[in-house]
Amino acid sequence: MKTPILIAAIFFSGLAFAQQKKQDTAKTQNIEAVTLKKQVFKKQSDRFVYDVAASPVAKGNTTFDLLKQTPLLSTTDDKTLKIAGKNNALVYINGRKTNMDTESLTQFLKNTPAENIQKIEVITVPGSEYQVESSDGIINIILKKKMSDGTSGNMRMANSQNKYNASSASFSVNYRKDKLGISANLNGGENIEAQTYTLRNGNSEYSNESVGDINDPNKNLGGYLNIDYQLTDKSNIALTWNSWANRSYNSTVDLFNTVRAYNPDTQKFETNYTNSRNRENARSYNNSLNLNYELKTDSLGSKLNLNAAYLNYKRFQFTDNGTWSQDSFGNYTVLDQRVIQDLPQVINNFSGTVDYIKKFKNDFTVSLGGNYNKTKTDNDTKNFTYDDNGVTPTPNHFIYDESIYGLYLTLEKKFSDKFSGKIGTRYEITNSLGTSDNAPSLDLRRIERNYNNLLPYLSLNYAINDKNNISYAFSSRMRRPSFWELNPVRNILTETNYTQNDPFVKASSTYNQELTYMYKNSYFLILNHSLFKDVITQVPLQGFAKSQDGTVSKKSVLRYIRTNFGDKQEMSAMLGVQKSFFKQYLTTNFNIGVQHNVNDGTLAIDPTTGDSFWDKDGKQLIYTNKRNSTSIVIQTNNTIRLDKNKTWFLGVNYFFVDKQQIELGVLKNLMSLDMSLKKIWNEWTFALNVNDILKTNVVEIEDYQSNGNYNYIHQNRYNFGMTFSIVYNFGNQKVKKVRTIEGASDDIKSRTR
Template identity: 25%
Template sequence: MIQKKGFEAKTLDKAEDPLLIELKPEAASISEVVIRSSARNIRLNDGNMVMSVSGNKDFKTSANLFEVLRKTPGVTVDQEGGIFIGGRIAPAVFIDGKPITMSSQELQAYLRSLSPEMVESIEVNTNPSSKYDAEFKGIIDIRLKRNGNLGWKGNYNGNAYFNKFTYRENALNLSYNTEKIAYSLQTSYNNGISTYRYNALQKLANTNVMRTSTYQEDEGKVYNIQAGADFRINDKNRLGVGLRGSFRNIDRTRSGSLYTVNKDESQLVFNTESDNPTDYSQQNYGIVADYSFQNKGFKLNFLGNYLSVKNMQTDDFINRDKPTSQLLSYWKSDLVNKIDIQTAQIDISQKINNADFEAGIKYSHSNTNNNIRYDTLSVNNSFVFDPGRSNRFSYREKIGAGYISYRQKLGKLLINSGLRIENTESVSNAITNDSIVSRNYLKWLPSAGATYTFNKSNELSLSYSRKMTRPVFSQLNPFRFYFSPLNYWIGNPYLQPSLTSQIKLTYRYKNWVTNFTVGKEKDVMVRYPLYNPVTNVLEYLGTNLPYRKFASIETSFPVRITKWWNMTNQISGYYNDEFRPYLNEVFALKVYNYELRTNQVFSLPKGYTVNLFAQYESKTGNSLYIIKPRYTVDLSVQKSWFNNTLNTKISYNNIFDSYDQRLEFRHKQIMDNRFTHWWDSSRLIVSVGYSFGSSKYQVRETQKTEEENRTR
């Protein structure tokens, strides 16, 4: 007998051919061969940084994708869950190359439901080309790990946050794949209490000193569900359908005080207290459908989105004299806000040799209606309609867009260019004030770029783009949103869109990436304070500034200290020069600031991973305000169990409770005001993730876009 590894050979009977040898599979044969290349955590895609997430040690201790984004170079997540890149650009969020139409609250809940193990990579695009919507000044593209196996898989991820109160997050993700259809289901339920504090010190025009103090508790419940199916019709056609719903209820209790004394603080002038209980609910429904056809070098994509959001909120504003408990004023509000958004876009591309030609059209329609009613307690102890505060406002917007783009590889040089045209029709209707503002405008938005690859370790990219930012509904709506009885902001229906032109230069050496950006924005949309010295009311109003010039430089680089100690450091510098007319004066200050980050990972024996993350932000601000320095330090530890099916993490974020935001008005001759925002971001976090399923066999991927292939 002749035997080789994996097979058993035997000679046949003499009646058969004596030279014929049969190979018979052995029971202990090799069932699977897995080839893995060495990981490269950072690379460039058309000058944009792409960061690997799953399997990246820098993110092993992160509780969810929100925690991952906080540690991603070039990305900032504030205490309220706002995501920013390139300084203070609020990016659009894409999933697998497609924009997702979600409300900000729904998006936050969705990102918190994703564990790092579920995400393949994150691409940070701070200078999108003309292919993308004009309003997308930045994009974060999240590529999910594809379950390419037949059968079903599941993942549970649970997080508990401990501060003064507890907040809990629970997410369940299920997928089931057949040869033709891939099904997915995602559900999450979050509940608990979060807190917020606001404190202000203001020297009034009559030389009195007023201290404002506000404390807020939000007890919330959030339900989310998403279901989808991806149909592989054949090798050329694919169809996807998704449905989702999000439901949020928040019971808010807000209490505050206005404590006012004379100039030398020797005599009490008045001391009032306020209570503002709020009942808030939100209902979101969304539908998405996408279809793709691919044949050789030609590809067609269709994407349709529908989003319906309904917000409902009731408030009570109760103000009393604190020493005597005498009721000073009492009013109620009842808000109903409805938003409907429909979008449809078609993109086609054709590859000819080393060149790619692409074109597309998009249409979007949004309709927002807002009705807020105020009732005030009258002298006869009954509530009467308050027309001075009540408001009905609607906003309709239609956008038609088209683009063409060209991309070609010339040896080591990759060039691209594009042109986008967007026409906007909008109608702002302040029904209560009988005021209608209609607009119809067309904008041409070019882009261009080039990337030169010296070798596998060195890349240089240069890009240019022109972008347009339209005012959102909250900036246009002329109704009062109260922070305290003497402090509120009001929208401006006459705001103009802003235009931004910028140039970005990017260089990568291995995992060391440096970006330099410079640009100018016209008709900048900002809020400004207006103080009334008679009533002591402080309003925040919206306006357009003539222009601002800006620049930034960001560099991130990994350092390997030992086999068990790795760190990634980031240094960012920002420059802002805004021309701001304000109260018959012009303020034009040049503001410089910087940020430092370090993310240190320690791989310890027995599979433990320890992560230390620290961030420092220097003094910054704008022409009117100074923002004081702040810093934060996070410490976390991670351990996997049972062949990596169970993943446990413990984190302590903002250990020193040092990440509050402190602002001071620069020009004391106008207003002497300083205030602090504090959120309960100093938290102990306990996370548990569990993966399960029965997938065994690999599904054949019938089609991949070039972008998908680049992110593998």
């Protein structure tokens, strides 16, 4: 069945269950007017709180759109969310981490209406009780409380147009009867992710330019089922199942390559043209099951929480990559190199967590708990290379086993109405073993690592008076490599250009400090410093590759190697305001800041093969990044009410990220102007969004090395486009939501992408 038919079925089948609800419009408007006068944005202990319950920003938007307009949050690729001064953002719902991998979570947020959200909490420095990595922050979505029995739900249908057309739909329903609650969601869609790609690299004697298009068609189908049952007045049990499937068939990369090399015999430059074509079929499945038990142990809020979970992730990927030269007729039919790869990956994870929170009458709270994760990844890669030497098979069966044991203790005390503090620590033990039956070197056949980490945490909060608040937080974290980063496979782009994953990548450490000042719960200043040790990133190595036996490649190559690349510091200062003006006709969220990056990394040897890189004169080429950069960041989101009845709204959003030094070189400035028009009519909301109106959200990275090598990347992802969406809410809107549960395997899911 074609996806557009499926989308229509999801949407219109929901209409059959829709219940017409009569509303007193005047009464509703009065309630909204009162709610809007509350403190919309404020600082609470270790988090920022954005109250959107009655705000027009939420109406008709998706949850992802709402998060993009939340203070301190942003996105530059319309896929991943970032917190100001942080690398990544983890999404929680009602204090529990979402039980999805990155891809399915993004689609879920984009297909979920935002009407049911009460508030959004932004935790920039998470405490020891959270299982997060590196400099990750947390976005905690708090749903509205609904108390009565009955059925409610919503439907959303959207169509987008940028380079290609895309469509999506979702249907959600909530049911509650006495002690039983059931929540279910079904969503699907299809789209083609398109890019125009330019890659230039080389030096004064050699250059390569690859220009072309990348088209990746995707069909998605996913959903969840949550069942929550109240055993007694003090205990609950819940079962959660999440499922997501993606199919990407006939994904294509078509690049025209221009190679220009100096010939010392003729003392002239010679130019050679080739065509690289890649065809890929891939599909992936993600299923997870989580069982939760919660017991309230006293009237003060003390409770015990137990979780057991199973996660199964499968990805099957088949690629056919060839580089072709011209024949005598000018057609690209002469095979230079062809590589066929079969790249399956299977991940199984068993997890368990125990958390106990003990509250005392003197505003003192003790939290302690532990977690266990057992993960096995199986990567049975088959690689066949066709060239002048015939066919060269290079199979590699890589298996990675990992066990993580974690314990934490947190002490929190409210000393007075003005002063409170939290101190804690997390202790983690990691044992891992990677084995390969046909690795290119003996060092890659067996890689065993055993290490432990003590990760302290401290936060202090002081309310000077009703208008002024100041807080400080320190956190130590680590980042383990994703499972795909450890799988030693090559993703080939052209004959001489590929990316290489690295089983030698080890965990990196991060130390975060943050000082925050807030005035009148509307204006804020955030000072942040982060130190990264053994940064996990991708590093370009180029030149004539020399193996350990002395063999030198015939052509200059460019390899993007995943590895640990030195240390890095990030320092930032952010000024912001979140406030309504002109009797709430204008609501604005404005941030402006400056960020200073200090990079210190050097790489001379390919860690996966031991190859070194040389120029034609016999000089070794080393990639270095010992550079600093200072950049400006601006973000503003504005909602303008166009009528007195609060039914028409105009949105104007803009972000600007100044050029900055990253591991691959200098990332040039990015900016985007987005606009939206929204109409609210009873239970229906119609919205039109136009993204990247100026077509300025294009990635450009360039790097020049002191040894003469240069590297340039231009990536146009066609962010300019329009989306029209329809949202309908039906049923008893006071239905109590099913209790959202944190899965025991949630910290593993983020590493599958």
